[in-house]
Amino acid sequence: MKRRALLAAPALLPGAALAQGTQATRPVTITVPFPPGGSTDVTARILAERMAGPLGLPVQVENRPGAATVIGAEFVARSAADGHTVLIASGSTLTINPHIVRNIPYRDTDFAPVTLISTLPFAIVARPDGPASLEALMERARANPGSITYGTNGPSSFNNIAMLLVNEAFGVRMQDVTYRGDAAQVADFLGGRLDLLMVGGSTGLAQHRAGSGRILAWTGDRRMPGNEEVPLVADFRPGTVAQTYFALLVPARTPAAMIQRLNAAAVQAIRTDDFRTRLLAEGSFAIGSSPEECAAFMRVEGERWGALLRRMNITG
Structure with missing residues (x-):
């Protein structure tokens, strides 16, 4: 099926x-x-x-x-x-x-x-002063291995595993930072201490709509209604789908x-x-x-x- x-x-x-x-x-x-x-x-x-x-x-x-x-x-x-x-x-x-x-x-x-x-699906969210597109993010990640940070709920959490899949698909390495829930990582993201959020849609859309973050890509298998201008990771790396x-x-x-x-x-x-x-x-x-x-x-x-x-x- x-x-x-x-x-x-x-x-x-x-x-x-x-x-x-x-x-x-x-x-x-x-x-x-x-x-x-x-x-x-x-x-x-x-x-x-x-x-x-x-x-x-x-x-x-x-x-x-x-x-x-x-x-x-x-x-x-x-x-x-x-x-x-x-x-x-x-x-x-x-x-x-x-x-x-x-x-x-x-x-x-x-x-x-x-x-x-x-x-x-998960949303990959950059700060307004960060990369303007997924391609730009990956170019920066290739040029500076391990320098770009993203928040997770732990090394074995679903959002970290999803980002590792994205890293593998693009051949880059970014650095995970563990937080106890979304609130703490969003606070560091807004404070400029974290480069990216790898979060569920509600958190990602909240930052995107407020102008405090920019969704660079979704990790699902279809575009988000109302946010159709944002591409999927799978648009660049077919088959790379990560959703809970x-x-x-x-x-x-x-x-x-x-x-x-x-x-x-x-x-x-x-x-x-x-x-x-x-x-x-x-x-x-x-x-x-x-x-x-x-x-x-x-x-x-x-x-x-x-x-x-x-x-x-x-x-x-």
């Missing part, structure tokens, strides 16, 4: 009738493995508001941050498989962590996919009928114009897939990034 066809394929919504015994009786909790306020938390809260009506139940959000999503993911993996506890997983959870976290307390088989919510994603997962033994009920509510919410518009404003693309499509997407991403991590010898 080709990647673009996979993302474009419609979800198969279940009929209104569900088997007896699948009606949830308590609120559904979406577990966010990050602190409040970030893109994962924002997406979860927007989705929770819109799922409650179709699901016919309250949907609440609970933050369980820590250990690069491991704490929240383990909590859900060990929760009762009744559909009441759901994980909003980022690309780190099952695409990156299993390859780099030693003694990781969960496996992909501990979860059952509900739906692929969205994909999120958000997916809803439940414990592996959750009844299939309950998964379908959650899928129907989530996809109905995701496919509204309002939800798509809200996510585009955050620099991400709403998808809304079937559980099977979500599983296939995550399998392909896990294999692709696992091979890259092994080739680059990246460990936690």
Whole structure:
């Protein structure tokens, strides 16, 4: 299944009738493995508001941050498989962590996919007094190996791995600087102490729109609506695509009928114009897939990034 066809394929919504015994009786909790306020938390809260009506139940959000999503993911993996506890997983959870976290307390088989919510490319952002284009950035990087700095959330974080992929594609070397979240690196960027941001779309677009930064390129597989003048890295190096994603997962033994009920509510919410518009404003693309499509997407991403991590010898 080709990647673009996979993302474009419609979800198969279940009929209104569900088997007896699948009606949830308590609120559904979406577990966010990050602190409040970030893109994962924002997406979860927007989705929770819109799922409650179709699901016919309250949907609440609970933050369980820590250990690069491991704490929240383990909590859900060990929760009762009744559909009441759901994980909003980022690309780190099952695409990156299993390859780099030693003694990781969960496996992909501990979860059952509900739906692929969205994909999120990264933005390469320069200061207004920095390079005016991706080509100019790479020329400077070639002339001064290791002198250009960019912020990350750690050596094994998704945004650093994405930038290493870009470095490899262009044959350059830039220097990563570790921060605890976007806020600290943005502060250094605005203060002139950091050359580049390698960040999610919401952070990149905020700097771009404010005039305090310039997006040089997106790392996704399609241009950003409203920001179409900005090229993709893949325009210069075909196939160089780096994007994370958000997916809803439940414990592996959750009844299939309950998964379908959650899928129907989530996809109905995701496919509204309002939800798509809200996510585009955050620099991400709403998808809304079937559980099977979500599983296939995550399998392909896990294999692709696992091979890259092994080739680059990246460990936690």
